[in-house]
Amino acid sequence: MARDAIGKKKRRMLRREVGFGCPVEGCRVPFLEYHHFDPPFNEGKMHNEDGMIALCPIHHRQADQGAWSIEDLHQMKKAKKREKPKGRLGWSIDEGVVICGNNYLFSPSLTLRMKGKELFKLEQDQKGKISVNTLLWNNQKEIVAEVKNNDMLLNHMIADDIDCMASGKEIYFRAPDNSNFIKIKFERLPIEECLSQAKNCLNQNVNKSVSSKIIERELNGMINVIKFHTTINEDDFSFRAGDSKITFDFRKVGLGKEDYYGNEHGVNGALNFITENGQELIYLGK
């Protein structure tokens, strides 16, 4: 019998139940899989959430080998106190394309800042590797999730959802009250595939710009691609980086809404929104 997919709601419920991190003592890795134990999948052939538990891939393997009794696993599901989930992104990136909205950036450094808070930042370390930094907050400005140089520290007590794919390809954090979210996806794609994705963009320059950089660097084979999606709702504005565009929405303070499709930044490589009295609202640049 083919193994049908576990529904989205069930997976989220199982992640929430363990506080978005592997519940095995001392683990707390946020990259999770879903283990069937009561009954095991080959006996039950169903996804009954009362007999399932979210575990990291290593502890999932060990659970399959009978490391814990059915009773132990039921107890693990019920535990009340849990530490904050901790983990590290294993992405090893020397150079690549960052996609944010319709922006294709061929740069090892990128900063997206909102009112002084660094929502997303790529930095190059001493070895030339690009490290990921990100920050998500809720309405009370409490930190829901933080990634510092690839190290993740997650606040399971206030997060609405934390979904880190066991394959390590994608991380997703969502705040409970204002729908703020961050999604970062990392892929190593064949160059042709990256170019054909760029071709689907509304802005024809995107394709030209990405291909010329690829030719310039004499790249062939595979290319690193980091895709960044977000929605941030502040008191005075909303910011959205979707699949095809970036939207700045200042209608809450009586100003307009603008969709940004550009693929290159301004003269100094930055997009910058500043209030009348000089306070920085949004900065997107190097």
Ligand SMILES: [Zn+2]
């Ligand atoms: Zn574990």
